[in-house]
Every structure is written in structure tokens, then in C-alpha cells.
Amino acid sequence: xxxxxxxxxxxxxxRLDGAYQVPAKHGPSTQVxxxxxxxxxxxxxxxxxxxxEGIARSLLDDGLITLRINTRGHDGVSTS
Numbered sequence: 001x002x003x004x005x006x007x008x009x010x011x012x013x014x015r016l017d018g019a020y021q022v023p024a025k026h027g028p029s030t031q032v033x034x035x036x037x038x039x040x041x042x043x044x045x046x047x048x049x050x051x052x053e054g055i056a057r058s059l060l061d062d063g064l065i066t067l068r069i070n071t072r073g074h075d076g077v078s079t080s
Contacts, residue, residue, distance in 0.1 A: 006067075018069035019046055023060045035065035046070050 004020040036059045038052055046052060046068035056066040 014072055016070050017046070018067055021056060021060055021066045023063050023065065025063070031062060031064060033064065035067065038066060038068040039071060
């Protein structure tokens with residue numbers, strides 16, 4: 001499963017990272033939506049959660065693009 005790591009910076013300089021994935025058989029979707037944004041809870045992150053990884057895998061299997069992202073509250077409230 002290919003993953004593209006993505007990064008952005010907020011207007012006040014906070015760096016936020018994520019993982020963008022396209023299904024292996026990407027084409028016209030039969031789903032109501034084309035993509036899913038997956039956001040962790042406070043103090044967690046997009047890369048260590050096996051639950052978020054499982055959700056992403058299931059959505060990818062259903063033909064949806066996924067984007068798992070960090071928030072300002074990642075890793076026990078980030079300071080970067």
C-alpha cells in the first residue's frame with residue numbers, strides 16, 4: 001500500500017503532517033463520497049494508531065481516497 005507523506009504549516013507556524021493514500025484500483029467511485037479525512041483524538045497522532053490504520057485500510061478497500069492528519073494536539077500536545 002503506497003503512502004504519500006504530506007506536510008503543511010499553519011498561519012502561526014505550527015507544522016502539521018499527514019498520510020495521503022489512493023486505493024490501488026482507483027477509478028470512478030460507486031460511493032457517495034470520493035475521500036475520507038481521518039483525524040485522531042487529542043494527544044495521539046496519525047501514524048501510531050493501529051485503529052486509524054485499520055479504518056484507512058477498510059476505506060481504501062472500498063475505493064475511497066484517505067487522508068490521515070495530525071492536529072495541533074498531536075503527540076501529547078505538540079510544540080513544533
